Amino acid sequence: MSTQLGTLEELPQDYRDDMAAAGVAPLWPMMRNVLPHGAPRPVTKPGHWEFAALRPLLMRAGELTPVEKAERRVLVLSDPGRGTGAMQATSSIYLGMQLLLPGETAPAHVHTPSAVRIIVEGKGGYTVVDGEKLPMEEGDLVLTPGGEWHDHGHEGTEPVIWLDALDLPLFVYLEGSYAEEGPLQAQRNRPDASQVEYLASGLAPSRKHGAGARRYPMMRYPWTRTKEALRELVKYNGGDVAELDYVNPETGADVLPTMGFTAMMLTKGAKEEPPLRSSSAAFHVIGGKGRTIVNDRVIEWGPKDTFTAPVFAKITHQADEDAYIIRVHDRPLQEKLGYYEERSR
Numbered sequence: 001m002s003t004q005l006g007t008l009e010e011l012p013q014d015y016r017d018d019m020a021a022a023g024v025a026p027l028w029p030m031m032r033n034v035l036p037h038g039a040p041r042p043v044t045k046p047g048h049w050e051f052a053a054l055r056p057l058l059m060r061a062g063e064l065t066p067v068e069k070a071e072r073r074v075l076v077l078s079d080p081g082r083g084t085g086a087m088q089a090t091s092s093i094y095l096g097m098q099l100l101l102p103g104e105t106a107p108a109h110v111h112t113p114s115a116v117r118i119i120v121e122g123k124g125g126y127t128v129v130d131g132e133k134l135p136m137e138e139g140d141l142v143l144t145p146g147g148e149w150h151d152h153g154h155e156g157t158e159p160v161i162w163l164d165a166l167d168l169p170l171f172v173y174l175e176g177s178y179a180e181e182g183p184l185q186a187q188r189n190r191p192d193a194s195q196v197e198y199l200a201s202g203l204a205p206s207r208k209h210g211a212g213a214r215r216y217p218m219m220r221y222p223w224t225r226t227k228e229a230l231r232e233l234v235k236y237n238g239g240d241v242a243e244l245d246y247v248n249p250e251t252g253a254d255v256l257p258t259m260g261f262t263a264m265m266l267t268k269g270a271k272e273e274p275p276l277r278s279s280s281a282a283f284h285v286i287g288g289k290g291r292t293i294v295n296d297r298v299i300e301w302g303p304k305d306t307f308t309a310p311v312f313a314k315i316t317h318q319a320d321e322d323a324y325i326i327r328v329h330d331r332p333l334q335e336k337l338g339y340y341e342e343r344s345r
Contacts, residue, residue: 005028005029005031005032006026006028006029007029008026008029011026039312040278040311040312042081042091042280042310042311042312043079043081043082043091044079044081044082044088044090044091044280044308044310044311045079045080045081045310046080046294046295046297046299046307046308046309046310046313047077047078047079047080047089047307047308048299048301048305048306048307048308049077049097049305049306049307050302050305051120051302051303051304051305051306052302054075054097055121055161057075058073058075058097058099058159058161059099059159061073061075061099062099062101062159067100067101067104067105067106071106071107071109072096072098072106073098073099073100073106074096074097074098074099074164075096075097076094076095076096077089077095077096077097077306079308081310087168087169087172088169089282089308090280090281090282090308090309090310090330091169091280091310091311091330092167092169092170092258092280092330092333093165093166093167093169093259093280093282093308093328093329093330094113094164094165094166094167094168094169095163095164095165095282095306095308095328096163096164096166097120097161097162097163097164097306098117098161098162098163098164099159099160099161100125100152100153100154100159100160100161101154101159101160102124102154102155102156102157102158102159103154104153104154105151105152105153105154105184106151106152106153107151107181107184108128108149108150108151108181108182108183108184108185109149109150109151109179109180109181109182110147110148110149110150110179110180110182111146111177111178111179111180112146112147112171112176112177112178112179113146113166113167113168113170113171113177114143114144114145114146114166114167114256114257114258114259115143115144115145115164115165115166116141116142116143116144116164116165116166116255116256116259116261116328117136117140117141117142117144117162117163117164117165118139118140118141118162118163118165118284118326119136119137119138119139119140119142119160119161119162119223120138120161120162120163120284120304121138121159121160121161121304122136122138122156122158122159122160122161123137123138123156123158123160124154124155124156124157124158124160125152125153125154125155125156125160125162126152126153126154126155127142127144127150127151127152128150128151128152128153128184128185128187129142129143129144129148129149129150129219130148130149130150130185131185131186131187131188132187132188132192132193132219133187133188133192134192134219134220135192135220136160136162137222137223137224138223138286139223139224139226139227139286139287139324140220140221140222140223141220141221141223141226141246141255141261141326142162142219142220142221143216143218143219143220143255143256144219145215145216145256146167146171148216149182149185150185151184151185163284163306165259165282165328167256167258167259167330167333170258170333192219192220193217193218193219193220194218194219194220194221194222197217197218198217198218198249201229201249204217204249204250213250216248216255217248217249217250218248218249221246221255223286226244226263227265227286227324229244229263230242230244230263230264230265230324231265233265234265234267240266240267240269240270241264241265241266241267241270241272242264242265243262243263243264243265244262244263245260245261245262245263246260246261246262246263254331254332256332257332257333257336258330258332258333258336259328259329259330259332259333260328260329260330260331260332261326261327261328261329262326262327262329263324263325263326263327264317264323264324264325264326264327265322265323265324265325266288266290266317266318266319266322266323266325267319267322268319268320268321268322269319269320270317270318270319270323271316271317271318271319272316272317272318273315273316273317273345274315274317275342275343275344275345276312276313276314276342276343276344276345277311277312277313277329277331277340277341277342278311278312278334278339278340278341278342279311279329279330279331279334279340280308280309280310280311280329280330281308281309281313281327281328281329281330282306282307282308282309282327282328282329283301283306283307283308283309283325283326283327283328284304284305284306284325284326284328285301285302285303285304285305285306285323285324285325286303286304286324286325286326287303287322287323287324288302288303288319288320288321288322288323288324288325289301289302289303289319289320289321289323290317290318290319290320290321290323291317291318291320292307292315292316292317292318293314293315293316294307294308294309294313294314294315295313295314312343314345
């Protein structure tokens with residue numbers, strides 16, 4: 001295979017003018033931009049957003065902009081490789097930090113992208129998805145899949161903050177991103193499915209023959225149960241690192257078609273060096289302190305911080321104390337496209 005391809009400048013100007021007039025361009029000068037040898041050349045750069053810096057900005061946003069004028073009061077976490085204002089934290093993952101104040105309601109809407117909320121701070125907030133009222137407590141994972149009506153409310157006394165993770169960049173690229181608004185949903189007078197049908201792992205509701213479960217049977221994954229499971233895994237499996245994937249309790253598949261979520265625990269002093277993955281990732285720290293080296297960048301992280309890594313990044317995690325992290329990644333999308341890959345370091 002040729003490694004030195006011809007350039008546009010080598011072509012006669014009259015030929016270039018004729019191609020431009022015809023609305024065509026030669027592939028060979030551009031081929032290595034879209035098909036580099038051996039591995040992708042990501043635009044995405046490692047990012048790090050310290051919660052201590054974001055929280056005052058969110059509180060100020062709450063003073064400056066009522067939720068009625070914002071619909072969703074969010075600060076977007078922009079990929080450093082694309083610049084401030086980019087609606088991407090990685091190539092396929094959007095991240096935003098959202099604030100809801102006591103007594104506020106974020107209106108009901110439905111949109112094509114799927115979203116997950118990782119609750120960062122506060123009590124009394126809730127999300128209603130298809131009539132199911134989902135409490136939002138610190139560390140919880142709350143789903144709002146594409147095509148599902150949802151709204152947010154706050155019955156507490158302190159601000160509630162959560163991290164939004166969406167597959168928005170994919171839908172924007174496909175020109176399929178849009179939303180519709182509607183009235184607040186009527187709430188069913190019962191606890192959410194995580195407290196009823198799926199209270200215990202390994203158990204699912206019995207159904208009549210031929211009756212299937214909902215596509216998204218459980219919309220809330222309580223952090224208290226996730227943390228307990230991680231601790232038990234470390235305790236009895238040995239080692240100093242544990243990982244658990246968030247899955248559909250009926251099928252075992254990832255919770256969303258295009259995004260996956262993995263809960264991680266690193267014990268004090270633990271060091272983890274995962275393989276090079278073709279998936280990009282965002283990491284949200286639920287608790288603990290440590291550092292992560294992403295390629296050549298050292299990121300010192302603490303509770304509630306968020307950081308990112310591009311595809312095939314060389315990553316090393318080190319924990320200064322017991323640490324809990326949720327990794328957001330696009331492996332499910334890549335597996336559906338048939339190209340997810342892991343390489344040794």
